[in-house]
Amino acid sequence: MKRIKILLYALLAPLFLITACQDDNYELGRMLDKSEIKFRIEQPLNLDAGGNTVILINETPGTLSMWDYGTGRSERRVDTVRFAFEGEYIIKFSAATAGGIVEMDPVTIQVTQNNLAYVDDPLWTALSGGVGNEKTWILDIDAKYFDGPLYFYGTDNGWEGACMNEGGDCWNWNPDYAGNTWLMPAGDYGTMTFNLKGGPFVTVNHKMLPNRGTENGTYFLDTDTRTLIMTDATPLHDAGRDGCVSSWGNIRLLSLTENAMQFAVLRMNSCEGAALLVYNYVSKEYSDNWVPEEPVDAGPDEGYNPTFAPGQLLNMLTGGASSGRVWNLDASGNPVDWIAGGKGWTESAASSSDWGWNTSWETAVADSWIRFDRFGGTQNYTRRQKGATTTGTFTIKEDTNEITLSNGNTLLQNPDSWMNPTASTIKVVKAFPNDFQSKGIWFGTSYDAGKDEWLAFHYIIP
Template sequence: MKNIINSIILFCGLITMFSGCKPDVITLGATLDKSALKFTATPDPANPNNIILTSLTPNVTPYWVTPSGSSIRVVDTVNFPFPGTDTIRYAVESAGGLVYADPVVVTINSIDAKTVSDSMWIKLAGGLGKSKTWRLDVNAIGASKYFNGPTYFAGANFSWEWDAGWANWIIDAGDYGTMTFDLIGKPNFTSNNLMFPALSGTGTFMLYTKANTLSTFGAEILHDKNPNNGTQGANVSNWRTNMVIKSLTNDHMQLVAVRNDGVWLIYNYISLDYYNTH
């Protein structure tokens, strides 16, 4: 009898243990229908290049996606400095997840003179209606005119930096040609890479002054790409999107390219005017 009682106690204990270990069932709330999403995207009467975004959907967190980035503000203003059409996406975070409204297309008819009068635009491209040409700071013997070399090394967010000078394992010596930014009608960009002609091209660019980044479209900034020599540029995949600007003056510019292993490569450029006068 004692053994039977012990067996019953053990059996009941096992039932209690397993019933207490059932996983919680998590269920999401209902997904908000996109017809319930209310918002406006209207030009600022004081500056039609500014589009005022207003979320009118109650009791939700808005999520805006624009060419200049994302935002969760109920009311926000986005500047579109150049003529053309752009798309704005509006979404809200509901109990059932993120719900998107149909995209809105905005049309801009003029250059925003105020935006491109910012000192960064002037230093990079010369100002409204003007152009500016840059060169990679290295020549055929590996010498530089302003920097101590064409490429420096750094950790993410400049946690460390190494000015390595020049060596053929860093970058090929040579005349890399020129790249030109202009604000004539729109933000035009031209790259004439004499060392690697396949990397040359024409397109446009965008300068994000708040984020301190530069993007090019249709062409890449001047850089090396020699897989046979194992130079640094061959180990970078992104040469166009949101490149960090470490420094920018009237005559000198440093752009960051992130190597595939995460190391930051700081590419050093000088203006054509500086090159011709020094």
């Protein structure tokens, strides 16, 4: 009904504009009589001997078309429908006029032969199991194939995530459900069964949407445009977004294989902005036979808890006897990490952007450095930051790879950040004795015993 009102308003809009300046005159246009509505339904037998191809034609000027042909609906003035299966089909036509909707008498047509070429496509088979079969799908709430049940894409993304318009609204966010359970409640969302048993029929059992319950409808898969139209049934989805999609039956396919598929529907602008809600499904057969992979423990990160020969760490830091070596915080690479159980997770500064690494850090460490040296036979430490120089000495505890800086000295500072390293004793958490010149060194500045986690900063040789 909402869709009908929108169509009627679009038709009546010019009339409203014409009469807007007339005082106290709110009369709408005249509703046409059924005798004034002209439409045709043709079955050109030269295209299909069984009458499978049906052409719908609205010949009434100034009206909007509203077709219901049993396996789908259309609003086109002229449309072509192809029925793959023989049988009797009832076609309903209504015309939206300036005065209201005129509903015409239904027309019954006969399709006398099957033409299964219209559903003979790998995508039809993947969706329904093929002619004479059915296939049941469930929402991938347990992340057996995808990372979770729901992804988000831009309005111009299409098949396999490709951007359909150059420079268009193309982006994606694919949250893992394990870390984002707020997306939707866990539970059994029901089943969605597509079949080709005498026609393209679909049954959806919405276990998490009692107001929808079980829906029985039809569907049409356009293999050229990678779109799916569901009529009188809606795909499995969550209650929280049920009111955020005006047309659940207009679906864009992002992927469809034997085991998994992705349906994209357009979220309304009023619900956090227009975007594609991409629901991820797996076949029930795949789900029932799914066996979780054994977790593979790759061990700790390369260089974690390094072993040095006597004096090797000192030489790496300073460059050797009577030498000095300058180190920079890796601001343009991967400057900070949280290394838990020997494994870090950041890949670049962007990994912790804003909440961790941010522009205040970039400003704080620009043109700044630290230096370890052995000038004058003493182990010296210098921190040069924002024109100020802090000096002292350092010692190394080789059995724990700990470095203690004298006079309360520290690594490069950023007092505006919660990560600011204030410790004077730092630990070499990761290092590469044979490749430090290209891979640098990770200094741990604070340790969370409960998580076995180091906050570590990455220093490199400039």
